[in-house]
Structure formats: C-alpha cells, structure tokens
Amino acid sequence: MNRFIFQGQPNRVLFGQGARREIRQELERIGCHTPLILCTPGQLGMAQEAASIFEGSARIFSQAQMHTPVTVTEQAMQLIEENTFDCLIAVGGGSAIGLAKAIALRTDLPQLALPTTYAGSEVTSVIGETYEGQKRTQKSPKILPEIVIYDAELTLGLPIDFTFTSAMNAIAHAVEALYSINGNPVVSLLAEEGIKAFLNALPVLMKNPEDVDARAEAQYGAWLCGTCLGSVGMALHHKVCHVLGGTFGLPHAPTHSVMLPHALAYTAPAIPEAIRRLQRCLNHEEPWTALYQLNLAWASPTSLAQLGMPESGIQRAVELIEQDAYQNPQPMNTEALTCMLLRAYTGAAPVIA
Ligand code: NAD
Numbered sequence: 001m002n003r004f005i006f007q008g009q010p011n012r013v014l015f016g017q018g019a020r021r022e023i024r025q026e027l028e029r030i031g032c033h034t035p036l037i038l039c040t041p042g043q044l045g046m047a048q049e050a051a052s053i054f055e056g057s058a059r060i061f062s063q064a065q066m067h068t069p070v071t072v073t074e075q076a077m078q079l080i081e082e083n084t085f086d087c088l089i090a091v092g093g094g095s096a097i098g099l100a101k102a103i104a105l106r107t108d109l110p111q112l113a114l115p116t117t118y119a120g121s122e123v124t125s126v127i128g129e130t131y132e133g134q135k136r137t138q139k140s141p142k143i144l145p146e147i148v149i150y151d152a153e154l155t156l157g158l159p160i161d162f163t164f165t166s167a168m169n170a171i172a173h174a175v176e177a178l179y180s181i182n183g184n185p186v187v188s189l190l191a192e193e194g195i196k197a198f199l200n201a202l203p204v205l206m207k208n209p210e211d212v213d214a215r216a217e218a219q220y221g222a223w224l225c226g227t228c229l230g231s232v233g234m235a236l237h238h239k240v241c242h243v244l245g246g247t248f249g250l251p252h253a254p255t256h257s258v259m260l261p262h263a264l265a266y267t268a269p270a271i272p273e274a275i276r277r278l279q280r281c282l283n284h285e286e287p288w289t290a291l292y293q294l295n296l297a298w299a300s301p302t303s304l305a306q307l308g309m310p311e312s313g314i315q316r317a318v319e320l321i322e323q324d325a326y327q328n329p330q331p332m333n334t335e336a337l338t339c340m341l342l343r344a345y346t347g348a349a350p351v352i353a
Pocket residue numbers: 040041042043065066067068092093094095096098116117118119120121122124125126127128154155156157158159162166169229252253
C-alpha cells in the first residue's frame with residue numbers, strides 16, 4: 001500500500017429526523033446564546049423556525065447569494081458590527097453556508113450548519129468568494145462549521161430537478177477525491193459509499209420526492225461526499241466549475257452536472273485505479289458515460305449553453321482554468337480543454353481526448 005496521510009475533521013455531526021430542534025442545546029454546549037441566522041430568501045421560513053427556538057435572542061439575515069459575493073458579506077458584516085452575536089447559524093444550501101463561512105473567516109464566530117441541499121459545503125474548511133467577477137477559494141480552520149445537523153425533513157421540499165443537480169454536485173466531490181493528489185484509502189471508501197447512497201436514494205426520490213428515508217440516505221451521501229471534498233484537494237472538474245460560476249455566473253449545481261462527465265473523461269487516461277472503483281460503483285465500463293446517462297435519465301442539463309454560457313466565453317474560460325490551475329493527474333492542454341468545453345457547451349456526449 002502507498003504511503004498516505006489522513007486528517008480527521010474537528011466537527012460534530014448530528015444526523016436524524018427532527019434533530020434541527022436541538023440547535024439551542026447544541027449551541028449552549030459551546031457557550032453560545034445569541035446567533036445570527038443566515039439564509040437565502042427562499043429559506044426564510046426555515047430560518048424563522050430556527051429563530052423561534054431562541055425566544056427573541058436570534059436575528060436573521062436572509063440575503064445570502066450563490067458564489068458568496070463579497071458585497072453581500074460586507075452587508076452582513078455591518079449587522080455583525082452593530083450587534084453582539086456570539087455564533088452563526090446557516091440554514092440552507094451552499095449559499096447560506098458560504099455566507100456563514102465568510103463571516104466566520106472575518107470574525108472567528110462559531111458556526112452551526114443546517115444543510116438543506118446536497119452541496120456538502122458544511123463539512124469543508126474551504127470557501128469560494130466572488131469579487132470583481134472572479135471566484136477565489138481559500139482554506140482556513142476558521143471556515144469549517146463546528147456543528148452540523150442533518151435533518152432530512154429540511155430537504156423534503158427540494159425541487160426534484162435541483163435534487164438531481166445537487167446530488168451530482170456531491171458525486172463530483174467523491175469522484176475527484178478518488179484521484180486527488182492527496183487521496184487516501186479512507187477517503188476513497190467514503191467516496192464510494194457516498195456515491196452508492198445517492199444511487200440508492202435517487203430512483204426512490206424520482207418516484208416520490210417526499211420519501212423521508214430516501215431523503216435521509218441522500219443526505220448521508222451528501223455528508224460523505226462533502227467530507228471527501230473537505231479532506232483532500234480537488235482537480236480539474238472543480239476548477240472548471242469555479243471559473244464558470246465565478247466569471248460567467250453559471251448556476252453552481254447544474255454546472256457540476258454538465259461538466260462532471262466531461263472532466264472525468266478528460267482525466268480518465270491518467271487514473272486507472274479511480275476508474276476501476278467508479279466502474280464498480282456505477283456498474284459501467286465507461287463511468288463518464290454512466291454519469292452523462294444519469295443526467296439524461298434525470299432530465300438534468302447536459303449543455304453549458306442551456307445554463308447561459310456564451311460560446312464566445314470559452315476561450316477566456318480556458319485561459320482562467322490554466323492560470324492558477326488545480327493539480328490534475330492528466331496535464332492541462334489548451335486544445336484538449338477547448339475541445340472539452342465545446343462539447344460540454346453543445347451537450348455532446350463526453351469523450352476521451
Ligand atoms: P443554493 O444554496 O444557492 O440553493 C439553490 C436554491 O435552492 C436557492 O434558491 C435556495 O433558496 C433553494 N433551496 C435550498 N434548499 C432548499 C430546500 N430544502 N427546499 C427548497 N429550496 C431550497 O445552492 P447550492 O448548490 O446548495 O450551493 C451553491 C453554493 O455553495 C455556491 O456558491 C458554491 O460555490 C457553494 N459551495 C461551496 C462548497 C465549499 O466547500 N466551499 C461546496 C459546495 C458548494
């Protein structure tokens with residue numbers, strides 16, 4: 001077996017239906033009583049339910065946005081400066097959690113996350129902030145939420161199309177962990193188990209989006225896949241999505257759905273062991289084709305054009321991917337990257353370059 005390093009994460013995870021009602025006890029355990037609650041406008045109702053548990057000592061900021069614009073963080077920081085909050089609660093998907101992380105980075109306030117999508121951000125010490133049209137990621141121990149509560153009841157209303165793209169976002173974390181430069185056997189186990197949890201849950205959710213057991217299994221998958229993202233470095237696929245989201249404003253989860261089959265096909269020749277594991281869990285000789293077929297089966301987007309990408313932006317995207325590139329087992333090559341993005345732009349099936 002090859003030499004490896006495994007670093008466990010210092011977070012506490014509660015998993016179970018109804019567990020969201022324990023937020024007050026959980027925060028009191030660490031000496032916190034007056035939270036600022038962050039959410040996107042759509043999750044205001046869930047944030048109000050959380051606030052009611054604190055009987056008047058919590059406030060809500062409901063303007064979180066995708067890709068964590070620094071301008072929004074600055075608005076929330078003003079509220080922080082004018083009040084005396086001792087902790088943060090994020091109720092929502094990666095956007096709400098991203099805002100809490102951005103504030104924690106600036107203040108070191110403890111965070112409790114109540115995830116409502118499968119993005120997995122709640123278990124990483126990574127943040128991607130957008131400023132003047134570019135999304136930049138950074139890591140810090142201050143960014144990792146101290147407490148995460150997975151309550152599947154919070155995901156029952158997740159629209160089915162977003163359920164699938166958010167699941168693909170999580171699966172992308174697991175796929176890239178299998179060939180990460182600092183991957184290890186423990187993270188590979190989490191990755192395979194996380195992908196399998198989604199493959200079990202999604203066919204059930206397709207028939208009944210309110211099946212709470214399948215929702216819980218999908219959340220379990222999200223935790224495992226997110227833990228992969230939080231444990232090891234990512235590669236080409238995540239870099240492409242950060243460029244497309246940060247510079248071209250493409251929606252996060254659907255961009256992952258479109259790009260994952262293509263980025264995996266691009267990298268496949270350099271990652272035989274990861275491909276063997278993916279063949280096993282996806283039950284297909286060509287795992288990139290299996291992922292593309294899942295997108296088709298779930299009616300998820302398969303083309304960047306559908307998401308609003310301008311064809312004229314592809315050259316600029318390739319430049320940005322190559323500048324400050326994430327380490328990828330298959331080297332960056334301008335022509336091959338352009339080809340990959342053009343195929344993804346039109347919705348063509350992924351191919352090995
Ligand atoms: P999101 O948080 O923006 O949510 C998408 C939409 O779904 C929003 O309108 C939201 O209000 C709505 N929504 C969320 N939960 C819902 C529910 N249960 N029912 C109904 N509607 C619901 O989307 P996301 O994909 O979860 O997060 C994307 C953001 O997260 C991006 O900014 C991305 O960069 C970030 N992210 C960061 C990491 C990390 O580790 N740093 C990992 C993954 C994603």
